Amino acid sequence: MSSKINFKKGSGIVEILVAIFIFTIVLGSLITASNMYLSGAGESLKTAQGAYLAQEGIEAVKTIRDNSWNSISSLVDNTDYYLYFNISSSTNTFWEATSTAFGVDSVFIRTFKSDSVYRDSDGRIITNGGILDPNTKKVSVSVSWKSKSSTTTKTLSTYVANIL
Numbered sequence: 001m002s003s004k005i006n007f008k009k010g011s012g013i014v015e016i017l018v019a020i021f022i023f024t025i026v027l028g029s030l031i032t033a034s035n036m037y038l039s040g041a042g043e044s045l046k047t048a049q050g051a052y053l054a055q056e057g058i059e060a061v062k063t064i065r066d067n068s069w070n071s072i073s074s075l076v077d078n079t080d081y082y083l084y085f086n087i088s089s090s091t092n093t094f095w096e097a098t099s100t101a102f103g104v105d106s107v108f109i110r111t112f113k114s115d116s117v118y119r120d121s122d123g124r125i126i127t128n129g130g131i132l133d134p135n136t137k138k139v140s141v142s143v144s145w146k147s148k149s150s151t152t153t154k155t156l157s158t159y160v161a162n163i164l
Contacts, residue, residue, distance in 0.1 A: 043147055050108060050143040050154040057083055057110050057141035058158055060095040067094060069162040072114060072137055080111045104143075112141040117159065125159070135162040 060083045065072045075081060081097040097112070104110055115138040118130035125136075139160050144153040 046107070046145055046147060047152070047154070049105075050145060050152070053104055053108055053110055053143045054141045054154050054156040057112055057143070058139065058156055060085075061097075061112060061114075061139050061141065062160060063095050064097060065160050065162070066164065069135075069164070071097065072139075072160060073134065073162070075114045075137075077115050078113055080113060082111055108143050108145045110141065110143045112139055114139050136160070 061072070075097060080099075082100060082102045084096045084098045084100070084102055086094055086096050101109065117133045117136040117138055118126055118128075119133050120126050120130050125133075137160050138157060140155055140157040142153055142155040144151050146152075
C-alpha cells in the first residue's frame with residue numbers, strides 16, 4: 001500500500017514539471033513572436049519614412065526649379081546630388097542642390113540625379129535619339145537606409161519643366 005501512495009505523490013511532481021515545461025514553451029513562443037512583430041514594424045516604419053522623404057525630395061527639386069531654372073539645367077547629367085535646406089535667415093529659407101553628403105535623421109541618405117530629356121518630331125519624350133529639350137529634365141530621387149544586413153533604397157522619378 002505504501003508504494004501506491006508514493007506513486008501518487010511522485011505523479012504530482014511530474015505533472016508540475018510538465019506544466020512548467022509547457023508554460024516555458026508558450027512563453028518563449030510569445031516572446032519570439034513579439035520580437036519578430038516589433039522588428040517588422042520597425043522596418044515598415046523606415047519604408048514609409050523613406051517613401052515620404054523621396055516625395056519630399058521631388059517637391060524640393062520643384063522648389064529649386066521655381067527659384068531658378070538654371071539651378072536645375074546646369075546640373076551634370078547622371079550625377080548624384082544631395083538636397084540641403086538652407087536656413088540663412090528667418091525670412092529666406094530655400095532648398096539647394098549640393099555635392100556634399102547630408103543624412104536625414106542619421107538614418108537615411110537622400111540623393112537625386114537629373115537627366116536630359118529628348119523628344120521625337122511629335123514632341124513625345126523618347127529614351128533614344130531625338131531632339132534635346134533644354135526646358136525639361138528627368139529627376140530621380142533616391143532614399144537609402146540600412147535594414148538589418150542590407151541597404152534598402154526607395155526611388156521616385158518625375159519630369160520637371162521650365163514653366164516660369
